[in-house]
Amino acid sequence: MSINCVQQCSICFVNVNGNNGYIRHIRQVHVNDRQFGTPCALCDSxxxxTNLKSFISHFRKHMLHSLFDEVPTPDLCVNHDIINSDVNDDFEEQLTIPEYEHYDQLEEIKKFYLKMLLRVREGHILPGAVMKTISLSLCSLxxxxxxxxxxxxNINLDNPILRHVNGDIEKILFEISKNEELFISDCELYFRFIKPKEIQLPTGNTAYYIPICDILMCLFQKKDFYECIKREKKYICQFDGQDIIYHYRNGEIGRQHCILxxxxxxxxxxxxxxxxxVVNPxxxxxxxxxxxxxxxxxxxxPACYNSSLNFIHLLLLFYxxxxxxxxxxxILFNLLNKDIECLENDGLILPGDITPTYFTISTLCADNLAAHELGGFTCSFNSGRCCRYCLIHHKDMKYVYREADVLIRTAASHDFHVKHIDNVPNDKSLYGVNEKSILSTLLSFNPITSLPPDIMHDILEGIMPKIISSLLHTIVSTRLCTSAQICYRINNFIYGINDRRNRPPTFKEKDxxxxxxxxxxxxxxxxxxxxGLRMMRTTKVAHGTENEGFKAERTVSSSLPSP
Incomplete structure (x- = not known):
C-alpha cells in the first residue's frame, strides 16, 4: 500500500521529517554509498x-503529482543521530514579497555558474584553464x-534590453573565470571556501595547511550540527562505568585523557x-x-555520519x-600544533553559546610506518625493538605470544626513553626510539596512547591471511579435500550484493x-x-552429518599456538 509522507529512511531506518527531509537525508547521508539500493516508499512497486539520480527523479514525480500537501510528522522519540543541515538542499524556501523585491537574479546566476565550475573541476579533475573555454562556449550558446x-x-534582434541582459551575463561569466584568485574569492563568498595557507620550506617546495579553527567554525554553523554532537555525547555517557566500550570516552585511555x-x-x-x-599519465x-x-x-x-566522506576534511598536504x-x-607541523594548543587552552565560542567549547585530539590514525615516523619510533620492522607498544625484540616475536611475557611501554617510560636518547643518541636501538615526536608539544598527544593499531595491515593483511592459508593447507595435507576442489568452491562462490565489490581474485592451487x-x-x-560457507560440504557419518570445514577448523585450531 502506497503512502503520501515518508517518516523513516528506507536504507538506515532513521526518522525523517516528511518527503523533503527524506530527500535531504538521502542526498547527504547515502550519496556516497557504494552499494546504493532502495525501493520507493511512495508507491506499491x-x-x-540502484542509481541515486534515477531514484530522486522518480521520487520527485510522486511529490509533484501528489494530491495532498505534505505534513511533516513529529518525531515521537528523539533520535541521537539525525543531522538536518541545509547544505546542497534542492528544496529552497520560498521568498517572501519584500525579499523578492531585493532578490538579485544575476547573483543567483553567478552562484549557479560558480557551483557548476566547482563540480566540473573537482568531479572530473580538470585544470583551471578549462574555465575560460567553458565561459566562451556558454556565451556563444x-x-x-x-x-x-x-x-x-517575432521580436527585433537588435532589442536593447536583450543586449543589456546578455552583456551582464557575459560579464559575470568572464569575471569568474578571469583568474584563479577571483574564482577562489567568489568561492569564499558563496560557499564558505577556506583558503589554504602556504608553508614555504627550505627545500623550495610548498606545503598547504587549512586552518583547523576555520574548518570547525564553518562546520558548526550548519543547522543542528552542534545539537547532534550534544545528543551523541549524552548517549555516550550512558555507558560510563559499564563493561561496554561504546566510544573512546568509555575506555581507560579516554577516562585518563588529560584534557577530558x-x-x-x-x-x-x-x-x-x-x-x-599523483602522476601525469x-x-x-x-x-x-x-x-x-x-x-x-x-x-x-554518530558513527553513521563519522564514516561519511562529507564529514572528513583535508587539513595538511605536503610532499x-x-x-x-x-x-x-x-615547520610543517608548527601551525597545526599552535592551532590545536589554542583549541585546547582557549577553545572556540560556537554559535548559540556564550562560553567556549574546547577541542582536543583523541587519536591519530595511520599505517604502521607513518605511525612510527610520527611517534618518533624506529622505522625498521625487521630488527631491533620494532614494536611501539612493548619492548620485545624482533628475534623473539615468533616465540612470545602473551602480554605478560613482555615489558609494555607506558607514557612515563616513553618519556624517560626520549630524555635518555637526547643525552645519549647512540642508545636509540636500545629502546627502539629515534627522536621526540613532532606532536609531543600537545598535552593531549602521547605516542603510546594516541597512535592506535593499524587494523588493515595487522589483521586484514596479517592475521586473517595467516589463518586462511594455514586452514586450507591443513585441509589439503590431511586429505579432507583436494586443492582443486577448494579452488573450485572459492572461485565459483556466489556473492551477495554487499560482497560483490570486494570479490577476491582467482584462487590457484599454487597459492x-x-x-x-x-x-x-x-x-x-x-x-x-x-x-566457512564456501567450504561447507555435508558428508554422511555414522551419527548423522558433519561439515568437513568444521572438522578442518578443529584440526587447524589444535595445531596453531594458543594466544
Missing part, C-alpha cells in the same frame, strides 16, 4: 533503485539561443594520515609525486620527501601449497568472512 528565441517570437579530565565541555577530534600518489613514472595528507573528523559524531628532513617536519592468499585487504577480509 517492489523495484529496487547564450547568444545563439537568444537569436533563436527572438526569431520565434579537567575540561568537561570538550569535543574530540580524530586525525588521519595517509600517503597518495603522459609522462610515466618520472612524473609521479608522492604526497602525504592529514585529514580531520569529529570523533563525537612525502619533505617529511624526511627534521627541520621540515618542525594453497605456498600458503599465500592473493588480493587486497578488503578482498582478503571478504574471503575470510565467507570461507
Amino acid at each position: 517492489k523495484f529496487v533503485f 547564450l547568444e545563439t539561443f537568444s537569436i533563436f528565441l527572438l526569431s520565434k517570437l 579530565k579537567i575540561k568537561e565541555n570538550t569535543i574530540l577530534l580524530q586525525l588521519y594520515c595517509d600517503d597518495i600518489s 603522459l609522462m610515466g613514472k618520472n612524473a609521479a609525486h608522492k604526497l602525504t595528507t592529514f585529514y580531520l573528523s569529529i570523533d563525537d559524531l 612525502r620527501k619533505d617529511f624526511e628532513n627534521e627541520n621540515n617536519r618542525q 594453497i601449497h605456498d600458503k599465500r592468499v592473493p588480493g587486497k585487504a578488503m578482498e582478503k577480509y571478504c574471503l575470510f568472512l565467507n570461507l
Whole structure:
C-alpha cells in the first residue's frame, strides 16, 4: 500500500521529517554509498533503485503529482543521530514579497555558474584553464539561443534590453573565470571556501595547511550540527562505568585523557594520515609525486555520519620527501600544533553559546610506518625493538605470544626513553626510539596512547591471511579435500550484493601449497568472512552429518599456538 509522507529512511531506518527531509537525508547521508539500493516508499512497486539520480527523479514525480500537501510528522522519540543541515538542499524556501523585491537574479546566476565550475573541476579533475573555454562556449550558446528565441517570437534582434541582459551575463561569466584568485574569492563568498595557507620550506617546495579553527567554525554553523554532537555525547555517557566500550570516552585511555579530565565541555577530534600518489599519465613514472595528507573528523559524531566522506576534511598536504628532513617536519607541523594548543587552552565560542567549547585530539590514525615516523619510533620492522607498544625484540616475536611475557611501554617510560636518547643518541636501538615526536608539544598527544593499531595491515593483511592459508593447507595435507576442489568452491562462490565489490581474485592451487592468499585487504577480509560457507560440504557419518570445514577448523585450531 502506497503512502503520501515518508517518516523513516528506507536504507538506515532513521526518522525523517516528511518527503523533503527524506530527500535531504538521502542526498547527504547515502550519496556516497557504494552499494546504493532502495525501493520507493511512495508507491506499491517492489523495484529496487540502484542509481541515486534515477531514484530522486522518480521520487520527485510522486511529490509533484501528489494530491495532498505534505505534513511533516513529529518525531515521537528523539533520535541521537539525525543531522538536518541545509547544505546542497534542492528544496529552497520560498521568498517572501519584500525579499523578492531585493532578490538579485544575476547573483543567483553567478552562484549557479560558480557551483557548476566547482563540480566540473573537482568531479572530473580538470585544470583551471578549462574555465575560460567553458565561459566562451556558454556565451556563444547564450547568444545563439537568444537569436533563436527572438526569431520565434517575432521580436527585433537588435532589442536593447536583450543586449543589456546578455552583456551582464557575459560579464559575470568572464569575471569568474578571469583568474584563479577571483574564482577562489567568489568561492569564499558563496560557499564558505577556506583558503589554504602556504608553508614555504627550505627545500623550495610548498606545503598547504587549512586552518583547523576555520574548518570547525564553518562546520558548526550548519543547522543542528552542534545539537547532534550534544545528543551523541549524552548517549555516550550512558555507558560510563559499564563493561561496554561504546566510544573512546568509555575506555581507560579516554577516562585518563588529560584534557577530558579537567575540561568537561570538550569535543574530540580524530586525525588521519595517509600517503597518495599523483602522476601525469603522459609522462610515466618520472612524473609521479608522492604526497602525504592529514585529514580531520569529529570523533563525537554518530558513527553513521563519522564514516561519511562529507564529514572528513583535508587539513595538511605536503610532499612525502619533505617529511624526511627534521627541520621540515618542525615547520610543517608548527601551525597545526599552535592551532590545536589554542583549541585546547582557549577553545572556540560556537554559535548559540556564550562560553567556549574546547577541542582536543583523541587519536591519530595511520599505517604502521607513518605511525612510527610520527611517534618518533624506529622505522625498521625487521630488527631491533620494532614494536611501539612493548619492548620485545624482533628475534623473539615468533616465540612470545602473551602480554605478560613482555615489558609494555607506558607514557612515563616513553618519556624517560626520549630524555635518555637526547643525552645519549647512540642508545636509540636500545629502546627502539629515534627522536621526540613532532606532536609531543600537545598535552593531549602521547605516542603510546594516541597512535592506535593499524587494523588493515595487522589483521586484514596479517592475521586473517595467516589463518586462511594455514586452514586450507591443513585441509589439503590431511586429505579432507583436494586443492582443486577448494579452488573450485572459492572461485565459483556466489556473492551477495554487499560482497560483490570486494570479490577476491582467482584462487590457484599454487597459492594453497605456498600458503599465500592473493588480493587486497578488503578482498582478503571478504574471503575470510565467507570461507566457512564456501567450504561447507555435508558428508554422511555414522551419527548423522558433519561439515568437513568444521572438522578442518578443529584440526587447524589444535595445531596453531594458543594466544
